[in-house]
Amino acid sequence: MAQSKTPMLDDLEKGAWPSFITEMKKAAAKKANSQDLLDQLELSYKDKTGYWKHGGIVGVKGYGGGVIGRYSAKPEEFPNVKEFHTVRVNMVPGFFYTTKALRSLCETWDKFGSGLTNMHGSTGDIILLGTTTENLQPCFDELSEKGWDLGGSGGGLRTPSGCVGMARCEFACIDSMDFIQEVTRHFQNEIHRPAWPYKFKIKCSACANDCAAATARSDFAVIGTWRDSLKIDQDAVREYVKGGFDIQQLVVGKCPTKALEFDSAKQELKFDAENCVRCMNCIDMMPKAVKTGKDRGAAILIGGKAPVVKSAFIGWVLVPFMKVDAPYTEIFDLVSRITEYFDEHAKPRERIGELIYRIGMGNFLKGIGLTPQPQMVSAPRANPYIFWQEEEVVKHG
């Protein structure tokens, strides 16, 4: 038998977890570029280094982003991945698909690309991995014909993404999927023609469990919540307790603000509504007995990002509560005010969180027309160096 050209990678076909190498081999059986990808990867494993470079902007007509140019650093050895660009395609909000839609996507990608994909990248887009410069336009033309649009790249809005929300989750306080769909449609130009200092991400989770990791990884995070009181069904509470559920340890003891008490005589869960910070734990633990409130909307957090440049940030509270209902006029207006401010004031490659860090939250709030609220800070300042403005003090003479 012929010796395998990829002994190191072959080892990654063993074991219980699904193997990406097996997937690459399936594609390689049909596509020369996937075969070269596999062979180049074997070399990377052997040499412990990557063999890709950037170089030149590539794209399709009418768009400034949505394609990541990628070139092999070893084109002589691996000519079929000399150009191996990524096409970012808008996913369906909530990642739901009919098999018909998926098959049609596969058909186009088999025709023009490597037959390999990340369903999905970490931002949310469908990542079609690997095609040539020449194939980009026909590939996009066919995708567009079938109803698939491009995602974003570069200094602009990224494809917004969110949690599954009302489609399949009883915790949803807002319609995350619908919001994501509409915000993506509304800001098409900002996604497709990057013109800002740097990337800007919008993500939405329909409750504080934040399954979309919006607070940690988006510049503008929309987190569903409520402002009336959560609802407790005492009969259902008794059912849980009767079933041996440790309500003291798992619910009462875990409430971050001690807003819950279990009255064991009455077998009732007592609740201090004013003190609830809507963390979701009691609801997560006893979904049949505790429900979210009815006056629902979202908190907006700003500035979440990965480390480059100033360290990673987890988003900061910007709007403690706002309604998020179709047609989303108020929240779109907020996004526009923020991104316009960002466009005008940020330095190249500065994310909005870093801009706020540089100029101060107070100045940012003024710039976008929001008033300070105590919910925005974990504590007021402790240092006395307050920057008073001229118009705030009495002028001499």
Added chain:
Amino acid sequence: MAKTDFGPPDYRTMIPPVIANNYGKWSYHEIPQPGVLKHVSETGAVLYSVRIASARLISTDWIKELCDIAEKYCDGYLRFTTRHNVEFLVSDEQQLQPLLADLKGRGYLVGGTGNAISNVVHTQGWIHCHTPATDASGLVKSMMDELHGYFTTMKLPARVRLAVACCVNMCGACHCSDIAIVGIHRTIPRINHEGVAKACEIPSVIAACPTGAIRPNPKLKSVEVIKEKCMFCGNCYTMCPSMEIADPINDGVSIWVGGKVSNARTAPKFSRLAIPFLPNNPPRWPEVTDAVKHLVEVYAKNARAGERMGEWIDRIGWERFFKLTDIPFTEKHIDDFTFAPTTFRSTSQFRL
């Protein structure tokens, strides 16, 4: 000319009737067995979601296989999750057991729900990026071959989220994971001056550096890197292939622990440095898989029910974390970047 700017396909055309009819009406859910979610609507309707692991880098062939399965048992509906799992959406309870049996027959792993290790959010690595310090897919495969028993069961104190980023840019923002594995470069870019002079646009290269570590070298018509300012991110290599950041001898991975994104109980937290450096040892990265397995095991043994890794560490303190895990504490663990002082201890309350 092709149509442009029409956005994503309408989700309403992609959801099964049971979801369309019960949208916003779900009442509660149960997890009858690992990997199976049962959602019950106010209307009494029931939806089962069966979650399987995916390799993330997948072929169209496999997607077509998923389609075959979904057409057989789920009227042609399925979805993907934010953590790269696949979910079959079963609206006919009769189809649940046959589907599970079919998946088992194909060797698919059903799981990732509740107090489990779900699929690993990760990035491109050597497969497709230009600045990786390690490969992501290979690390994930190697780790999960060891840890898949935690995917298919729900026996951990709480859910454990793993993530891998192949460089400090951390696409996928793994900085808030229970355990994050991050590829790191440790040496400054090696400049090929001739190459820079010939092919690179010097102002763009200088502008690409987030810390201002690059300055012109007019004599060579090239640039130089101020060693003290470089934090090894590789952004300059993006602009100029003659500034090679990859260093096969010195590249490797670091391990970060205790992050979370959920607001449940405690606020979202960053992952913090546990192990500053482990070598790249493809194809199986034994040092890394051992370290991750060890961390999971120490956590599983010591945390209380319902405690995420970061919540457990908050309770016992970092000083005991390092003791229990037997990980040496070094000067690398003490922050010296933007927010360093916020991490220094200002109280005599600590464990000895």
